[in-house]
Amino acid sequence: MVASGLFEVWIGAFFTLAIFSFLYKDNPFYKFAEHIFAGLSAGYYIGLIWKSVIIQQLWIPITNKGEWSLIIPGLLGMLMFARFFRKFSYISRISLAFVMGNTAGIFLVSQLHGLVLPQTQSTMLSLTGDGFVETLFALIVVIGVVSTLIYFYFSKEHTGVLGVTAKVGIWFIMISFGAHFGFTVMGRISLLIGRVYFLYNDWILGTLAMFD
Amino acid sequence: MSIWDKIGRLDRRWIYLLVAIAVVLPLIVPASFRVYVGPEAQQLFDAVEALPDSSVVLLTFDYYPSTLAETEPMSVAALHHLFRKNCKVLTLTTVPLGGPSIAERVTRKMAKKYNKMYGTDYVNLGFKANYVAVLKGLGSSVESIYPTDNSGTPLAELPMMADIQNYGDVDFIFVVSDNGIVENWISIVNAQYGTPIGAGVAAVMAPKFYAFIASGQMTGLLGGMKGAAEYEILVGEEDMALKGMAMQSLVHLLIIGLVILGNVGFFLGRKKEEGI
Amino acid sequence: MRSVLPIIVAFLSGFIMIASFFFNADRSFLGKLEEDLLTWVTIVGGFTLLLGVVSITRVNFNAVKQKKEDWFYKLLTLIAIYVMAVPAILPSSWSPLFGDEAGSIYDWLFTYVDTPMMGTMFAMLAFYIASAAYRAFRARNPEATLLLMTATLVMLWRIPMGEAFLREISIHLPDYINTFIMKGATMAVQRGIIIGAALGGASMSLRILLGIERTYMGKG
Incomplete structure (x- = not known):
């Protein structure tokens, strides 16, 4: 390429x-x-x-x-290298904490506001939809989301209703992993195609073209 | 030792050889197959198509050189579409290893093809570290995160940037990525600033993003080489991805065949054991 | 003090981000503070990327100095680091070979040496996945059978030849796979995982901001 x-x-x-x-x-x-x-x-x-x-x-x-204030982040960046000196390594924590805290602040909001709420809202589907296919689809989504969440809920032993739901979750997860595998195969082969195409087209044919 | 035992103990290198043959064969004996365009690719194409001329589109090169074979065709097809529509293209990357070099090479090549002028029709912002802060920071001010473009020219000296202060001035974000950054584009940028986002992603991660299509947080999706091939069809530029689909077919069929063979061997072996 | 100051810094740095989200801080003092902090974080974040380079230099330098096993290869790594880096740092006004523009040593080495190798490293996974599919993908129980069947269907659906075959069976089959397997079951599972992981991410963020989570600081 x-x-x-x-x-x-x-x-x-x-x-x-x-x-x-x-x-x-x-x-x-x-x-x-x-x-x-x-x-x-x-x-x-x-x-x-x-x-x-x-x-x-x-x-x-x-x-x-x-913009002289930029000297502050410049210094904070330099402090990172204190990690390599055992005696002063604790100083690098300040720079690291600055980055971690900032990222955590952005993440706390974005994970809840940008992922949990919209994804939950989008699962609130009507189970008395327009037709059979729509209702079936809505059922698959609602049961799939709930059973997957329960499968990954480890604070209580998976017995009784919880166990049955978790079992349903495993079936959904297996379908999802199967789909993932199918896509992964394509991804990995794509990369091989890229290299083989280079070897065949650019290297072999390109070299042969020199002698034409 | 029965034939099934032998097949079960096949040296892995024979399988490697079969895979290599399946990839090379369609190169030597070219074949083409019809690729059907899926609704997700169509949705992305329609969203870009619906943009008025001269809209500002942020195109990201969030991928490593390791996945060029499936992601670069997406970027190229996107640039065909965007430059044809006379969109103002702003590019950036959040990937440190190779992202800036790839963005520079691909945009320059495509701009030359469409006679687009740097600074007026497109600008490459390049890379800045800590993508979470970059994504959030661009919402306040592009210039504060990127004081200059990729080659060090101050943004104030680039005519196109005069009207682009933050996400409010961007009409569409076309993310091309091979890593989890897409989720951050959605959860930070789309959720907080409302800018519509469409994405082309490596096949490995594509299934995850169906959830964002369904929730309306994403406008269209290209999944791996098939997705890239679909976009190539939509923009009418048959290129690397479409060429690769013939090879994909053969290797996929080989892998399906190997799975079947492995299972037949497994069941026959088990039957024999039970018989003993 | 060695832990308290970083915790205060982390809390303030994160709190400003949260406060500016809730108070729609554009054009206010808070907004300006948020803008500056974000710029600062991208700068400090850049330096963190260099930590790995210092580490790899130290490890390889020590191995070469002590003539450990494969020291010659480690010497190659050291040489490669600085053959790549030094010309990139020198100004391009001195020579077109310096800097990082097209035609520079930096760009040449990256495009023609590093890129092919990186692509090949990952391309090898195609061989491994084929081998793994042959050896490990067995219908041992109903769950594994379901996984295997879905994978086979999706693989067929994703390739032109396979999709044509599925259409021969029923013209609607590819659409059903997309609707029920991808947009239905797979989407539902992914949504469950996204919600679960996001809740985990949010609680971890809160732990960092409140100073409960301190492992990122390391020992000492």
């Missing part, structure tokens, strides 16, 4: 095959590619944060607009 000159294609093909070689067994080519991959991915973060945070969110606003 990402192809340019033939040299780049050969580089991509080499690393693709090196990773695929693990399917046969672990080998030096795979190890070589794996370690390069880990290093490049970590290096990517340095370049990204340098540009998107240090330059764009700190340096430019401070120097162009005089």
Whole structure:
């Protein structure tokens, strides 16, 4: 999908095959590619944060607009690295708490207001719908939601009515997991198709085209 | 050792070989099959189609390079649609590893195809860390979270951004994602700011989002490569996803065959054991 | 004090977010405070991403220094980190190879080396899922049979050849699968899980804000 000159294609093909070689067994080519991959991915973060945070969110606003208050988050960010010094590691908690608290504040509202309420409201379906299919559908949804919730409710032993409902929940969950499996197969194959298409189209046909 | 025992103990590498053959075969012997458009993809297409010309659409590139094969065709098909409708396209990513590079590459390529000018017709905001805060912060001010675009140009210098202050100025959000961020787009952005959201997601997570379609919190859904192929059909641009569907067919049938074979072996083996 | 100050910071940082939601704080002092805090969090969040890079450098550096097993590969990782990072930090005005624009070392390495490898790592899962389907997907009991049947139906429905086959049986069959399996049973289960997980997420958030949950602070 990402192809340019033939040299780049050969580089991509080499690393693709090196990773695929693990399917046969672990080998030096795979190890070589794996370690390069880990290093490049970590290096990517340095370049990204340098540009998107240090330059764009700190340096430019401070120097162009005089937003000196941004020194505070800059310092809080630096404090994170105190984790690597045993004696001062507790200082990093302040920065971490700032991020965690903020995220928790947003989450507390969004989980209830954006997920629990609308999803619950949408389950309040009329069971005396317009026709047989609509009523059947509404029944499936209501029973499915309630029995799934009960299946995951572990504060009381699953016996009696609770046990029967949880059992119904398992049946619904199995259908859902089956559907998930079906979708997952497609997802995984898509990724393989992407790599095989690259090897066949860009690498093999691209190289052969050189000799035409 | 009976044939069923042998089949039951088949080395996994033979299965790998069968999968490889099933993927390669349709490349060598091309075949095409009709792909039917589902109601979820149609709903997303209709929502974008109904936007007035020059509407502002936020297109996200919330995916890692690992899932490019199923997510990039969605972004490409979306850009075909949006640029054709002369929408103002604002792009961003919440994915640190590769998101900004992918967004830059794909939007530039598509903009060139449609003669769109950077800064006037589209802007790439790039990446900022902590997606929960980013999503919430864009509701107050885009400029406070993104003082510059991806390449470091202050937003004030980009004509398109003059009219875009926050979600209130965005008409539609088209999320393309391979991770759980979509749920946050819904629970933070759609729920609190009311901006309509449609999404193209990796197949692995697609079943989850049927719940949001049903609750009306999402306007349309593309699930995996099939979803991307459906959108390609709708915008009339047959591309990677549609090409991939032939390969999908063969490997799916192989896996179904393997499941059946495995179960036949299992039952025959069990019958033999019971007989003993 | 080592724990109290972070708890106060976490509470205030989160409380402002909640208060601004309830008081529709746009254009007020609270709104401005919320806007600033969110910007700050995205900046601090950026630094947290670098913690992992420092960690990977330390671990690999120590392994190379002590000549541990596979130290040569770890040296490769170290070299790769800085071959990628150093040119990205240098200004592109010095050379088009620096910075992160198209044509830079950073962009080249990411596009032609890192991307194919990342794609391949995940592509291998296709082989594993096929192998797992063959070995483990057994109709051992009614529940497993239900799962297996649903998976097979959905797999058929998702592919063009399979959908054509289902349409041969009944023109409405694909629609029924979408309506009853996806929008019906699957949707209902997902909704149950979403509601349950959201309640869990909300209670965990409350525990963090009130200082009951402190595991994120680590030991000491």
